[in-house]
Amino acid sequence: MKITDIIGSNNSVDKSVAMSGKDTVVGVNAQFTGNIMFSQNLKISGTVKGNIDSNDDNDAQVVVDQNGVVEGDLTAPIVILKGEVNGNVHSTTKIVIDASALVTGNVYYDILEMHGGATVNGSLIRNMGKTAGLIEKKIELDDKSTGFLQSIDKQEK
Numbered sequence: 001m002k003i004t005d006i007i008g009s010n011n012s013v014d015k016s017v018a019m020s021g022k023d024t025v026v027g028v029n030a031q032f033t034g035n036i037m038f039s040q041n042l043k044i045s046g047t048v049k050g051n052i053d054s055n056d057d058n059d060a061q062v063v064v065d066q067n068g069v070v071e072g073d074l075t076a077p078i079v080i081l082k083g084e085v086n087g088n089v090h091s092t093t094k095i096v097i098d099a100s101a102l103v104t105g106n107v108y109y110d111i112l113e114m115h116g117g118a119t120v121n122g123s124l125i126r127n128m129g130k131t132a133g134l135i136e137k138k139i140e141l142d143d144k145s146t147g148f149l150q151s152i153d154k155q156e157k
Contacts, residue, residue, distance in 0.1 A: 027046050030046035031049070032046070048068075050072045073090070091127075099117035101119065103121065108125050
């Protein structure tokens with residue numbers, strides 16, 4: 001087996017990510033179980049069952065390509081999604097959700113670029129400089145109060 005069989009050929013490398021010697025790659029035929037902590041660039045072409053988190057690197061970027069699957073939460077300053085994520089996605093800078101992407105979970109972002117055809121089964125929540133924990137706590141508090149849709153449902157009964 002060649003290394004290109006594991007990580008894919010150079011033709012499959014996302015041109016928007018300049019791959020260098022310090023990048024991390026989960027190849028097409030690979031399945032990784034456990035949490036990943038990375039810096040700089042992470043490209044996922046295979047399956048990751050666990051949470052993905054970047055170090056305190058403001059330029060860290062994770063790319064989940066069309067064959068990539070993540071089963072867990074994903075946190076990085078820059079996130080590019082073309083594959084599937086089953087978990088929450090957190091970004092402190094920018095998220096790009098391609099037309100082929102499927103996200104089952106909430107998306108926390110400062111800047112969002114979402115292409116037509118993308119599927120997000122969850123909420124799109126703008127950070128506006130706040131941390132995700134504070135936003136989630138606010139959502140929990142808001143859910144306890146009667147919302148607009150809940151009040152309409154009560155009127156119909």
